[in-house]
Amino acid sequence: MNRRVVVTGLGVxxxxxxxxxxxxxxxxxxxxGIEKIPLLEDLKFACQIAGIPDVSEELKHQYFDELTxxxxxxxxxxxxxxxxxxxxxxxxxxxxxxxxxxxxxxxxFGSGLxxxxxxxxxxxxxxxLKVRRLGSRIVEQTMASGISAYMGGILGLGNQVTTNSSACxxxxxxxxxxxxxxxxxxxxxxxxxxxxSEGPYIWGGxxxxxxxxxxxxxTPEQGSSPMSEEASGFVPGAGGGALVLEDLDSxxxxxxxxxxxxxxxxxxxxxxxxEGSMTAPNPDGVRRCILQAVDSAGISPNDIDAICGHLTxxxxxxxEVDNWSKALGRKGxxxxxxxxxxxxxxxxxxxxxxxxxxAALLQLxxxxxxxxxxxxxxHPEIEKVISKNKIPHSLMEATNFDVIAKSSFGxxxxxxxxxxxxxxxx
Amino acid sequence: xxxxxxxxxxxxxxxxxxxxxxxxxNISETTDLLQDLKxxxxxxxxxxxxxxxxFDIEIDDExxxxxxxxxxxxxxxxxxxxAAG
Numbered sequence: 043m044n045r046r047v048v049v050t051g052l053g054v055x056x057x058x059x060x061x062x063x064x065x066x067x068x069x070x071x072x073x074x075g076i077e078k079i080p081l082l083e084d085l086k087f088a089c090q091i092a093g094i095p096d097v098s099e100e101l102k103h104q105y106f107d108e109l110t111x112x113x114x115x116x117x118x119x120x121x122x123x124x125x126x127x128x129x130x131x132x133x134x135x136x137x138x139x140x141x142x143x144x145x146x147x148x149x150x151f152g153s154g155l156x157x158x159x160x161x162x163x164x165x166x167x168x169x170x171l172k173v174r175r176l177g178s179r180i181v182e183q184t185m186a187s188g189i190s191a192y193m194g195g196i197l198g199l200g201n202q203v204t205t206n207s208s209a210c211x212x213x214x215x216x217x218x219x220x221x222x223x224x225x226x227x228x229x230x231x232x233x234x235x236x237x238x239s240e241g242p243y244i245w246g247g248x249x250x251x252x253x254x255x256x257x258x259x260x261t262p263e264q265g266s267s268p269m270s271e272e273a274s275g276f277v278p279g280a281g282g283g284a285l286v287l288e289d290l291d292s293x294x295x296x297x298x299x300x301x302x303x304x305x306x307x308x309x310x311x312x313x314x315x316x317e318g319s320m321t322a323p324n325p326d327g328v329r330r331c332i333l334q335a336v337d338s339a340g341i342s343p344n345d346i347d348a349i350c351g352h353l354t355x356x357x358x359x360x361x362e363v364d365n366w367s368k369a370l371g372r373k374g375x376x377x378x379x380x381x382x383x384x385x386x387x388x389x390x391x392x393x394x395x396x397x398x399x400x401a402a403l404l405q406l407x408x409x410x411x412x413x414x415x416x417x418x419x420x421h422p423e424i425e426k427v428i429s430k431n432k433i434p435h436s437l438m439e440a441t442n443f444d445v446i447a448k449s450s451f452g453x454x455x456x457x458x459x460x461x462x463x464x465x466x467x468x
Numbered sequence: 469x470x471x472x473x474x475x476x477x478x479x480x481x482x483x484x485x486x487x488x489x490x491x492x493x494n495i496s497e498t499t500d501l502l503q504d505l506k507x508x509x510x511x512x513x514x515x516x517x518x519x520x521x522x523f524d525i526e527i528d529d530e531x532x533x534x535x536x537x538x539x540x541x542x543x544x545x546x547x548x549x550x551a552a553g
Contacts, residue, residue, distance in 0.1 A: 109484045109511075177517050178510045 047224045048465060050231075050298040051133025051286030053125035054400045057093025057279050057387040060101070062128060066404050068386070070437055072413040074263040075387045076277050085242050089254035091262040093279030093388035094240045095121055113179040115163065118156025121282035121393065122189040122237030123196065126151065129233060129284035130197055134298055141198050148201025148229050149193050150219045151284070152212035152236035154392030157184035158243045189237055189282075201229045209452030210352070211309075212236045213283060213395025214460055218307035220287045221460075230292045237282030238393040245278040253321075253356065254278060266389075267416035268353035268382035269363065269424050269433055276354040279388030283396030285403070300465040301403045305445075306339025308332070312455040323451050325361065329369040332449065335459035336370075339445075343370035346378045346461075347443035348411055350402040352451045353382035354389050360423040362451070367427045377428040378447070379438070381414035395450040399460060402448045406464050411438040469549050474523075474542050481518045485511050497539040519545060525552055 052062050057075030059068035068075070075093045082090040097120060102111045105124050114120055126149070127137055160183035167176050182188055187205035194203035202223065208215045213236030220232035238244070248254050255275035258265030266277040293300055312318035312327025336343055349366060353359050363380070367373045383398045390397055405411055413436050420430050448460045479495060486492045487506035491499065501507050507515065516532050519525075519541075525548040527535075535541045 107484075112484070113514075175517055177514045179514065 045225050045227060046290035047221050047287050047304045048290050048293050049285050049301040049304065049403055050288045050293050051129040052301060052400050052403060053128030053132060053284040054282070054397055055095045055097065055121040055125050056281045056283070056397050057095055057390070060095055060097060060124070062132065065400070066408070069383065069401055069404065069412040070410060072415045072437065073386060074415065076262045076265050078259065078262050082242060087242065087245070087249050088252070088256040089249050089275070089278070090259040091265045091277055092240065092245070093277060093390070095281045097121065097124065114183065115160040116157045116183040116188060116239055117159070117280065118153055118237040118239035118282065118393070119183060119189050119192055121280065122151060122153070122156070122235060122284070123192050125237070125282040125284040126193045126233055126235055127196060129235070129286050133286040133288070134296070137197060143198045143200040145200035146230035147197070147199050147232065148223070149190055149199055149203050149233035149235070150206055150216040151190040151193050151233065152206040152208070152216040152392055153186060153189045154207065154209070154212065154238040155244050156237060156239045157188055158239060158241065160184050162243065193233060197233065199233070201232070207392065208456045209454055210389065210391055210394055211450040211452035211456050211458040212392035213397065214399060214448060214450035214458035215309055216396065217285060217287065217304070217399055217460055218309050218458055221304050221307050224287055224289050231286060231288040233284055234287050234396065235282060235284030236392050236396040238280050238391040240278070240280035244391070248278060255355065264416050266355045266385050268351070268355045268385050268414060269359050269421055270417045271419045271421045272416070273355040273357070273359055273421065276356055276384070277388035279390040281387070281390045281393045281397055283393060283400045285396065285399060301407045302465050303463045304460060305341070305463045306335045306337070306461040307459065308334035308338060309458045310334065311457065314455045318455040320455070321453055322358070323361070323455055323457065325365050327455060328362070328365040328451065328457050331457035331459050332366065332369040332447070335447065335461050339461040341445060341461070343372060345445050346370065346447050348379040348441070348446045350398055350446060350448045351380055351382050352449050354384055360421055363424050363427055373427055375429040375431065377432050379411055379432050379434065380428070381412055381434055383412070385415040385417065395458065398450070399448055402446050402462055406443060406446050406462050409440055409442050411441045411443065413437055471542060471546060474545050474549070475538065477522060478519065478538065478541055478545065481522055482507065482515055485515055495538060497537065497542070499538045500536060501538070501541070523549055525549060
Protein backbone atom coordinates (compact mmCIF):
# COMPACT_ATOMS: atom_id res chain seq x y z
CA MET A 43 0.00 0.00 0.00
CA ASN A 44 1.45 3.33 -1.03
CA ARG A 45 0.71 5.65 1.85
CA ARG A 46 0.92 9.40 1.44
CA VAL A 47 2.03 11.69 4.23
CA VAL A 48 0.66 15.16 4.84
CA VAL A 49 1.26 17.83 7.46
CA THR A 50 -1.82 18.67 9.53
CA GLY A 51 -0.44 20.70 12.42
CA LEU A 52 2.31 23.24 13.08
CA GLY A 53 3.78 24.84 16.19
CA VAL A 54 6.79 27.08 16.70
CA UNK A 55 8.81 28.99 19.28
CA UNK A 56 11.41 31.06 17.45
CA UNK A 57 13.65 33.99 18.31
CA UNK A 58 11.50 36.38 16.25
CA UNK A 59 8.08 35.08 17.34
CA UNK A 60 6.31 32.63 19.63
CA UNK A 61 3.20 30.92 18.26
CA UNK A 62 2.25 30.11 14.68
CA UNK A 63 0.33 33.28 13.77
CA UNK A 64 2.96 35.58 15.28
CA UNK A 65 5.61 33.62 13.42
CA UNK A 66 3.75 33.90 10.11
CA UNK A 67 3.53 37.68 10.57
CA UNK A 68 7.19 37.90 11.60
CA UNK A 69 8.59 36.02 8.61
CA UNK A 70 6.31 37.94 6.23
CA UNK A 71 7.63 41.18 7.71
CA UNK A 72 11.26 40.03 7.64
CA UNK A 73 11.49 40.62 11.38
CA UNK A 74 14.85 39.94 13.01
CA GLY A 75 14.95 38.17 16.37
CA ILE A 76 18.65 38.84 16.93
CA GLU A 77 19.66 40.97 19.91
CA LYS A 78 22.70 41.97 21.87
CA ILE A 79 23.06 39.61 24.86
CA PRO A 80 24.79 41.37 27.80
CA LEU A 81 25.64 38.02 29.45
CA LEU A 82 27.80 37.06 26.47
CA GLU A 83 29.61 40.37 26.74
CA ASP A 84 30.16 39.83 30.47
CA LEU A 85 31.58 36.38 29.75
CA LYS A 86 34.02 37.79 27.16
CA PHE A 87 32.46 36.09 24.15
CA ALA A 88 33.72 37.37 20.82
CA CYS A 89 30.16 37.02 19.52
CA GLN A 90 27.79 38.90 21.83
CA ILE A 91 24.58 38.64 19.80
CA ALA A 92 22.05 35.82 19.61
CA GLY A 93 18.45 34.87 18.90
CA ILE A 94 16.54 33.83 22.02
CA PRO A 95 12.76 33.23 22.03
CA ASP A 96 10.56 35.41 24.22
CA VAL A 97 8.60 33.07 26.53
CA SER A 98 7.02 34.78 29.55
CA GLU A 99 6.29 33.13 32.89
CA GLU A 100 2.61 33.68 32.13
CA LEU A 101 2.92 31.75 28.87
CA LYS A 102 4.71 28.87 30.61
CA HIS A 103 1.77 28.53 33.00
CA GLN A 104 -0.53 27.96 30.02
CA TYR A 105 1.47 24.86 29.07
CA PHE A 106 2.86 23.40 32.30
CA ASP A 107 1.62 22.88 35.86
CA GLU A 108 3.00 25.16 38.54
CA LEU A 109 5.45 22.60 39.88
CA THR A 110 6.95 21.97 36.46
CA UNK A 111 7.29 25.69 35.77
CA UNK A 112 9.19 25.94 39.06
CA UNK A 113 11.68 23.15 38.32
CA UNK A 114 12.04 23.28 34.53
CA UNK A 115 15.48 24.73 33.81
CA UNK A 116 15.84 23.29 30.31
CA UNK A 117 14.63 26.04 28.00
CA UNK A 118 14.92 23.67 25.04
CA UNK A 119 12.29 21.41 26.62
CA UNK A 120 10.12 24.49 27.26
CA UNK A 121 10.36 25.67 23.63
CA UNK A 122 9.92 22.17 22.22
CA UNK A 123 6.94 21.38 24.44
CA UNK A 124 5.13 24.62 23.60
CA UNK A 125 5.72 24.02 19.88
CA UNK A 126 4.65 20.37 20.17
CA UNK A 127 1.48 21.12 22.14
CA UNK A 128 0.57 23.93 19.73
CA UNK A 129 1.09 21.63 16.72
CA UNK A 130 -1.02 18.89 18.27
CA UNK A 131 -3.86 21.32 19.02
CA UNK A 132 -3.49 22.90 15.58
CA UNK A 133 -4.04 19.43 14.09
CA UNK A 134 -7.31 19.26 16.00
CA UNK A 135 -6.38 16.99 18.90
CA UNK A 136 -7.20 17.26 22.56
CA UNK A 137 -4.39 17.99 25.00
CA UNK A 138 -5.41 17.09 28.51
CA UNK A 139 -3.87 14.83 31.12
CA UNK A 140 -6.88 12.50 31.12
CA UNK A 141 -7.24 11.99 27.37
CA UNK A 142 -7.00 8.39 26.23
CA UNK A 143 -3.70 6.97 25.07
CA UNK A 144 -3.37 6.90 21.27
CA UNK A 145 -1.49 3.77 20.20
CA UNK A 146 -1.24 4.93 16.59
CA UNK A 147 0.45 8.27 17.37
CA UNK A 148 4.08 8.74 18.32
CA UNK A 149 6.86 11.26 18.11
CA UNK A 150 10.44 11.74 17.05
CA PHE A 151 11.49 14.93 18.75
CA GLY A 152 15.15 15.79 18.40
CA SER A 153 17.42 17.81 20.61
CA GLY A 154 20.98 18.98 20.93
CA LEU A 155 22.10 19.99 24.40
CA UNK A 156 18.79 21.00 25.94
CA UNK A 157 19.46 20.16 29.57
CA UNK A 158 22.70 22.00 30.13
CA UNK A 159 21.33 24.44 32.73
CA UNK A 160 19.81 21.61 34.77
CA UNK A 161 23.10 19.72 34.39
CA UNK A 162 25.04 22.74 35.64
CA UNK A 163 22.95 22.76 38.85
CA UNK A 164 23.49 19.02 39.24
CA UNK A 165 27.26 19.35 38.82
CA UNK A 166 27.45 22.13 41.39
CA UNK A 167 25.26 20.09 43.75
CA UNK A 168 27.30 16.92 43.40
CA UNK A 169 30.62 18.71 43.81
CA UNK A 170 29.30 20.41 46.97
CA LEU A 171 28.52 16.94 48.40
CA LYS A 172 24.79 17.59 48.16
CA VAL A 173 23.83 14.76 45.81
CA ARG A 174 20.87 13.80 48.04
CA ARG A 175 19.37 17.24 47.45
CA LEU A 176 19.26 17.01 43.62
CA GLY A 177 15.64 15.84 43.70
CA SER A 178 13.57 13.93 41.18
CA ARG A 179 13.51 16.35 38.26
CA ILE A 180 17.16 16.41 37.12
CA VAL A 181 17.23 13.17 35.13
CA GLU A 182 14.22 13.98 32.97
CA GLN A 183 15.83 17.27 31.96
CA THR A 184 19.38 16.07 31.38
CA MET A 185 18.66 12.84 29.50
CA ALA A 186 18.92 13.33 25.74
CA SER A 187 15.35 12.08 25.29
CA GLY A 188 13.92 14.57 27.79
CA ILE A 189 11.89 16.42 25.19
CA SER A 190 10.29 13.30 23.66
CA ALA A 191 9.56 12.00 27.17
CA TYR A 192 7.77 15.26 27.98
CA MET A 193 5.83 15.18 24.71
CA GLY A 194 4.83 11.53 25.08
CA GLY A 195 3.40 12.17 28.54
CA ILE A 196 1.69 15.47 27.79
CA LEU A 197 0.00 14.16 24.63
CA GLY A 198 -0.56 10.54 25.69
CA LEU A 199 1.33 9.01 22.75
CA GLY A 200 1.39 5.22 22.53
CA ASN A 201 3.46 4.64 19.41
CA GLN A 202 7.24 5.13 19.15
CA VAL A 203 8.43 8.02 21.34
CA THR A 204 12.08 8.88 20.83
CA THR A 205 14.66 11.60 20.38
CA ASN A 206 17.09 11.83 17.49
CA SER A 207 20.25 13.91 17.49
CA SER A 208 22.29 14.80 14.43
CA ALA A 209 23.56 18.32 15.18
CA CYS A 210 22.10 20.97 12.88
CA UNK A 211 20.21 18.51 10.71
CA UNK A 212 18.31 17.10 13.72
CA UNK A 213 14.96 18.77 13.02
CA UNK A 214 14.75 17.81 9.37
CA UNK A 215 15.95 14.31 10.17
CA UNK A 216 13.15 13.92 12.74
CA UNK A 217 10.64 14.77 10.01
CA UNK A 218 12.24 12.26 7.67
CA UNK A 219 12.10 9.56 10.35
CA UNK A 220 8.44 10.25 11.08
CA UNK A 221 7.66 10.24 7.36
CA UNK A 222 9.30 6.81 7.01
CA UNK A 223 7.36 5.41 9.94
CA UNK A 224 4.02 6.48 8.52
CA UNK A 225 5.00 5.28 5.02
CA UNK A 226 5.79 1.88 6.50
CA UNK A 227 2.37 1.74 8.12
CA UNK A 228 3.82 1.60 11.63
CA UNK A 229 2.03 4.75 12.78
CA UNK A 230 -0.95 6.82 11.65
CA UNK A 231 0.46 10.11 12.80
CA UNK A 232 3.72 11.33 14.27
CA UNK A 233 4.74 14.52 15.97
CA UNK A 234 8.05 15.52 14.36
CA UNK A 235 10.06 18.26 15.93
CA UNK A 236 13.27 19.48 17.44
CA UNK A 237 14.52 22.00 19.95
CA UNK A 238 17.60 23.45 21.54
CA SER A 239 18.38 25.63 24.54
CA GLU A 240 20.32 28.85 24.54
CA GLY A 241 23.26 29.94 26.59
CA PRO A 242 26.98 30.36 26.98
CA TYR A 243 27.68 26.70 27.82
CA ILE A 244 26.20 25.61 24.49
CA TRP A 245 27.64 28.42 22.40
CA GLY A 246 31.08 28.71 24.01
CA GLY A 247 32.61 25.95 21.90
CA UNK A 248 31.36 27.56 18.69
CA UNK A 249 32.70 30.94 19.82
CA UNK A 250 36.10 29.39 20.46
CA UNK A 251 36.05 27.75 17.02
CA UNK A 252 35.51 31.24 15.54
CA UNK A 253 32.50 30.09 13.57
CA UNK A 254 30.26 32.75 15.16
CA UNK A 255 30.21 36.28 13.74
CA UNK A 256 32.35 38.76 15.67
CA UNK A 257 31.67 41.81 13.56
CA UNK A 258 28.12 42.66 14.51
CA UNK A 259 28.03 43.16 18.27
CA UNK A 260 26.69 46.69 17.86
CA THR A 261 24.46 45.85 14.87
CA PRO A 262 22.75 42.64 15.96
CA GLU A 263 19.92 42.70 13.44
CA GLN A 264 22.44 42.77 10.60
CA GLY A 265 24.51 39.99 12.15
CA SER A 266 23.02 37.09 10.24
CA SER A 267 23.48 37.65 6.51
CA PRO A 268 23.33 34.35 4.61
CA MET A 269 24.56 34.45 0.99
CA SER A 270 25.95 37.95 1.51
CA GLU A 271 29.47 39.16 1.00
CA GLU A 272 29.26 40.30 4.63
CA ALA A 273 28.55 36.79 5.97
CA SER A 274 31.18 36.37 8.66
CA GLY A 275 29.96 33.52 10.83
CA PHE A 276 26.62 32.36 12.16
CA VAL A 277 24.58 33.94 14.93
CA PRO A 278 23.62 31.39 17.60
CA GLY A 279 19.96 30.90 18.35
CA ALA A 280 17.52 28.72 20.26
CA GLY A 281 13.94 27.55 19.95
CA GLY A 282 11.71 24.71 18.88
CA GLY A 283 9.48 23.70 16.01
CA ALA A 284 6.97 20.89 15.57
CA LEU A 285 4.92 19.37 12.77
CA VAL A 286 2.14 16.80 12.91
CA LEU A 287 2.71 14.30 10.09
CA GLU A 288 -0.28 12.18 9.22
CA ASP A 289 -1.34 9.40 6.90
CA LEU A 290 -3.35 11.10 4.15
CA ASP A 291 -6.36 8.78 4.54
CA SER A 292 -6.54 9.59 8.25
CA UNK A 293 -6.26 13.32 7.58
CA UNK A 294 -8.98 13.21 4.93
CA UNK A 295 -11.31 11.05 6.99
CA UNK A 296 -11.32 13.50 9.86
CA UNK A 297 -11.41 16.58 7.62
CA UNK A 298 -8.11 17.94 8.92
CA UNK A 299 -6.55 21.10 7.55
CA UNK A 300 -3.60 20.13 5.33
CA UNK A 301 -0.59 22.46 5.13
CA UNK A 302 1.18 20.45 2.48
CA UNK A 303 2.33 17.00 1.45
CA UNK A 304 5.75 15.52 2.05
CA UNK A 305 6.56 13.75 -1.20
CA UNK A 306 10.16 12.75 -0.58
CA UNK A 307 13.00 12.81 1.92
CA UNK A 308 16.61 11.73 2.05
CA UNK A 309 19.15 11.41 4.84
CA UNK A 310 22.80 10.55 4.34
CA UNK A 311 26.37 11.31 5.38
CA UNK A 312 29.40 12.44 3.44
CA UNK A 313 31.50 10.11 5.59
CA UNK A 314 33.96 12.92 6.43
CA UNK A 315 35.88 11.90 3.32
CA UNK A 316 37.11 14.00 0.41
CA GLU A 317 36.36 17.63 1.27
CA GLY A 318 34.11 16.47 4.12
CA SER A 319 35.19 16.64 7.76
CA MET A 320 33.70 16.92 11.22
CA THR A 321 32.68 20.48 10.40
CA ALA A 322 32.54 20.69 6.59
CA PRO A 323 30.22 18.77 4.29
CA ASN A 324 31.54 16.49 1.59
CA PRO A 325 29.92 18.00 -1.54
CA ASP A 326 29.39 14.53 -3.01
CA GLY A 327 27.29 13.63 0.03
CA VAL A 328 25.22 16.81 -0.16
CA ARG A 329 24.49 16.42 -3.86
CA ARG A 330 23.57 12.74 -3.49
CA CYS A 331 21.24 13.64 -0.63
CA ILE A 332 19.46 16.30 -2.68
CA LEU A 333 19.12 14.00 -5.68
CA GLN A 334 17.91 11.08 -3.57
CA ALA A 335 15.20 13.30 -2.12
CA VAL A 336 14.18 14.44 -5.61
CA ASP A 337 14.17 10.83 -6.85
CA SER A 338 12.17 9.58 -3.90
CA ALA A 339 9.62 12.32 -4.57
CA GLY A 340 9.23 11.09 -8.13
CA ILE A 341 9.81 14.55 -9.58
CA SER A 342 12.36 16.15 -11.87
CA PRO A 343 14.93 18.66 -10.52
CA ASN A 344 13.16 21.20 -12.73
CA ASP A 345 9.97 20.82 -10.68
CA ILE A 346 11.51 22.54 -7.65
CA ASP A 347 10.17 26.08 -7.45
CA ALA A 348 12.03 27.22 -4.36
CA ILE A 349 14.64 26.21 -1.83
CA CYS A 350 14.61 27.01 1.89
CA GLY A 351 18.31 26.54 2.41
CA HIS A 352 20.41 25.57 5.39
CA LEU A 353 22.46 28.75 4.67
CA THR A 354 24.01 29.72 7.99
CA UNK A 355 25.77 33.00 7.11
CA UNK A 356 29.23 31.47 6.79
CA UNK A 357 31.56 30.64 3.90
CA UNK A 358 29.57 27.41 3.70
CA UNK A 359 26.79 29.34 1.94
CA UNK A 360 28.86 29.57 -1.24
CA UNK A 361 29.45 25.82 -1.18
CA GLU A 362 25.80 25.06 -0.45
CA VAL A 363 24.48 27.14 -3.36
CA ASP A 364 27.03 25.53 -5.65
CA ASN A 365 25.96 22.07 -4.45
CA TRP A 366 22.29 22.84 -5.11
CA SER A 367 23.15 24.14 -8.57
CA LYS A 368 25.24 21.11 -9.50
CA ALA A 369 22.82 18.59 -7.98
CA LEU A 370 19.79 20.04 -9.76
CA GLY A 371 21.66 20.93 -12.94
CA ARG A 372 20.21 24.44 -12.78
CA LYS A 373 21.97 27.82 -12.66
CA GLY A 374 21.58 31.51 -13.39
CA UNK A 375 17.98 32.54 -13.98
CA UNK A 376 16.99 28.87 -14.24
CA UNK A 377 17.87 28.33 -10.57
CA UNK A 378 14.92 28.07 -8.12
CA UNK A 379 14.16 30.91 -5.72
CA UNK A 380 16.17 30.55 -2.52
CA UNK A 381 15.99 32.11 0.95
CA UNK A 382 17.30 31.54 4.46
CA UNK A 383 15.22 31.91 7.61
CA UNK A 384 18.49 32.11 9.55
CA UNK A 385 18.78 35.68 8.27
CA UNK A 386 16.06 36.56 10.79
CA UNK A 387 16.53 34.08 13.63
CA UNK A 388 20.15 32.99 13.48
CA UNK A 389 21.10 29.34 13.72
CA UNK A 390 18.95 27.49 16.26
CA UNK A 391 21.24 24.43 16.03
CA UNK A 392 19.23 21.25 16.68
CA UNK A 393 16.07 23.38 16.65
CA UNK A 394 16.83 24.89 13.24
CA UNK A 395 15.51 22.19 10.89
CA UNK A 396 12.03 21.94 12.37
CA UNK A 397 11.55 25.71 12.77
CA UNK A 398 12.65 26.20 9.16
CA UNK A 399 10.34 23.43 7.93
CA UNK A 400 7.44 25.15 9.70
CA ALA A 401 8.39 28.30 7.79
CA ALA A 402 8.66 26.36 4.51
CA LEU A 403 5.13 24.98 4.93
CA LEU A 404 3.67 28.37 5.86
CA GLN A 405 5.18 29.77 2.66
CA LEU A 406 3.99 26.87 0.52
CA UNK A 407 0.46 26.98 1.93
CA UNK A 408 0.24 30.75 2.11
CA UNK A 409 1.62 31.43 -1.37
CA UNK A 410 4.44 33.74 -0.29
CA UNK A 411 8.23 33.60 -0.08
CA UNK A 412 9.91 35.54 2.69
CA UNK A 413 12.74 37.98 2.30
CA UNK A 414 16.23 36.65 2.93
CA UNK A 415 17.20 39.71 4.90
CA UNK A 416 20.70 41.22 4.95
CA UNK A 417 21.52 39.65 1.57
CA UNK A 418 21.60 42.83 -0.51
CA UNK A 419 25.32 42.48 -1.22
CA UNK A 420 25.29 39.00 -2.64
CA HIS A 421 28.55 37.11 -2.36
CA PRO A 422 30.31 37.33 -5.74
CA GLU A 423 30.96 33.58 -5.79
CA ILE A 424 27.22 32.98 -5.39
CA GLU A 425 26.35 35.50 -8.09
CA LYS A 426 28.59 33.54 -10.48
CA VAL A 427 26.28 30.55 -9.99
CA ILE A 428 22.77 31.95 -9.66
CA SER A 429 20.94 35.08 -10.73
CA LYS A 430 20.67 37.63 -7.92
CA ASN A 431 16.95 37.89 -8.68
CA LYS A 432 16.50 34.43 -7.21
CA ILE A 433 17.22 35.72 -3.69
CA PRO A 434 14.29 37.83 -2.41
CA HIS A 435 15.18 41.08 -0.61
CA SER A 436 11.56 41.77 0.15
CA LEU A 437 8.44 39.68 0.63
CA MET A 438 7.28 37.88 -2.52
CA GLU A 439 3.48 37.60 -2.67
CA ALA A 440 1.22 35.30 -4.69
CA THR A 441 4.09 32.97 -5.50
CA ASN A 442 1.89 29.88 -5.93
CA PHE A 443 4.91 27.58 -5.64
CA ASP A 444 4.09 23.93 -6.06
CA VAL A 445 7.27 22.33 -4.69
CA ILE A 446 9.67 23.64 -2.03
CA ALA A 447 12.86 21.79 -1.08
CA LYS A 448 14.34 22.13 2.42
CA SER A 449 17.85 21.12 3.34
CA SER A 450 19.70 20.81 6.63
CA PHE A 451 23.33 19.91 7.19
CA GLY A 452 25.14 19.17 10.44
CA UNK A 453 28.47 18.65 12.14
CA UNK A 454 29.62 15.10 11.56
CA UNK A 455 29.03 15.59 7.81
CA UNK A 456 25.35 14.62 8.00
CA UNK A 457 22.74 15.77 5.50
CA UNK A 458 18.98 15.82 5.18
CA UNK A 459 16.64 17.01 2.44
CA UNK A 460 12.84 17.18 2.47
CA UNK A 461 10.56 17.88 -0.49
CA UNK A 462 7.22 19.56 0.29
CA UNK A 463 4.39 19.80 -2.23
CA UNK A 464 1.44 22.13 -2.14
CA UNK A 465 -1.79 20.38 -1.22
CA UNK A 466 -4.31 20.71 -4.03
CA UNK A 467 -6.88 18.19 -2.89
CA UNK A 468 -5.76 15.55 -5.34
CA UNK B 469 6.62 24.33 67.32
CA UNK B 470 3.02 23.18 67.75
CA UNK B 471 1.65 20.11 65.98
CA UNK B 472 -1.11 22.13 64.29
CA UNK B 473 1.42 24.67 63.01
CA UNK B 474 3.55 21.90 61.50
CA UNK B 475 0.50 20.34 59.87
CA UNK B 476 -0.51 23.62 58.24
CA UNK B 477 3.02 24.27 57.01
CA UNK B 478 3.24 20.71 55.66
CA UNK B 479 -0.05 21.14 53.79
CA UNK B 480 1.32 24.28 52.08
CA UNK B 481 4.47 22.39 51.04
CA UNK B 482 2.68 19.39 49.55
CA UNK B 483 -0.08 21.37 47.82
CA UNK B 484 1.76 21.83 44.47
CA UNK B 485 2.48 18.10 44.31
CA UNK B 486 -1.13 17.02 44.94
CA UNK B 487 -3.03 15.62 41.97
CA UNK B 488 -6.37 15.10 43.73
CA UNK B 489 -7.45 18.50 44.99
CA UNK B 490 -10.77 17.16 46.37
CA UNK B 491 -8.85 14.86 48.68
CA UNK B 492 -6.59 17.78 49.60
CA UNK B 493 -9.69 19.80 50.57
CA ASN B 494 -10.58 17.07 53.09
CA ILE B 495 -7.05 16.57 54.37
CA SER B 496 -6.75 15.00 57.83
CA GLU B 497 -4.13 13.13 59.85
CA THR B 498 -5.14 9.82 58.25
CA THR B 499 -4.77 11.12 54.68
CA ASP B 500 -2.31 8.95 52.70
CA LEU B 501 0.10 11.04 50.60
CA LEU B 502 0.30 8.63 47.66
CA GLN B 503 -3.03 6.80 47.79
CA ASP B 504 -5.32 9.70 48.66
CA LEU B 505 -3.55 12.80 47.40
CA LYS B 506 -2.17 10.94 44.35
CA UNK B 507 1.26 12.48 44.71
CA UNK B 508 3.60 10.92 42.14
CA UNK B 509 5.85 8.55 44.10
CA UNK B 510 8.94 9.88 42.29
CA UNK B 511 8.06 13.37 43.53
CA UNK B 512 7.82 12.28 47.17
CA UNK B 513 11.55 12.85 47.48
CA UNK B 514 11.02 16.45 46.35
CA UNK B 515 8.41 16.88 49.10
CA UNK B 516 10.95 15.61 51.63
CA UNK B 517 13.61 18.03 50.31
CA UNK B 518 11.15 20.93 50.51
CA UNK B 519 10.20 19.91 54.07
CA UNK B 520 13.87 19.75 55.09
CA UNK B 521 14.44 23.22 53.74
CA UNK B 522 11.30 24.74 55.26
CA PHE B 523 11.94 23.33 58.74
CA ASP B 524 15.74 23.46 58.57
CA ILE B 525 16.04 19.77 59.44
CA GLU B 526 17.44 16.61 57.91
CA ILE B 527 15.25 13.52 57.72
CA ASP B 528 17.12 10.20 57.61
CA ASP B 529 16.26 7.53 55.02
CA GLU B 530 14.56 5.27 57.54
CA UNK B 531 12.20 8.04 58.62
CA UNK B 532 11.47 9.03 55.02
CA UNK B 533 10.18 5.53 54.35
CA UNK B 534 7.72 5.85 57.24
CA UNK B 535 6.18 9.10 55.92
CA UNK B 536 3.07 7.51 54.45
CA UNK B 537 0.24 9.53 55.97
CA UNK B 538 -0.04 13.12 57.13
CA UNK B 539 0.19 11.86 60.72
CA UNK B 540 3.43 9.95 60.02
CA UNK B 541 4.89 13.01 58.37
CA UNK B 542 3.95 15.41 61.17
CA UNK B 543 5.35 12.94 63.74
CA UNK B 544 8.63 12.70 61.83
CA UNK B 545 8.97 16.46 61.41
CA UNK B 546 8.07 17.06 65.06
CA UNK B 547 10.69 14.55 66.19
CA UNK B 548 13.37 16.18 64.03
CA UNK B 549 12.45 19.71 65.10
CA UNK B 550 12.46 18.68 68.77
CA ALA B 551 15.81 16.88 68.39
CA ALA B 552 17.27 19.95 66.74
CA GLY B 553 16.14 21.94 69.78
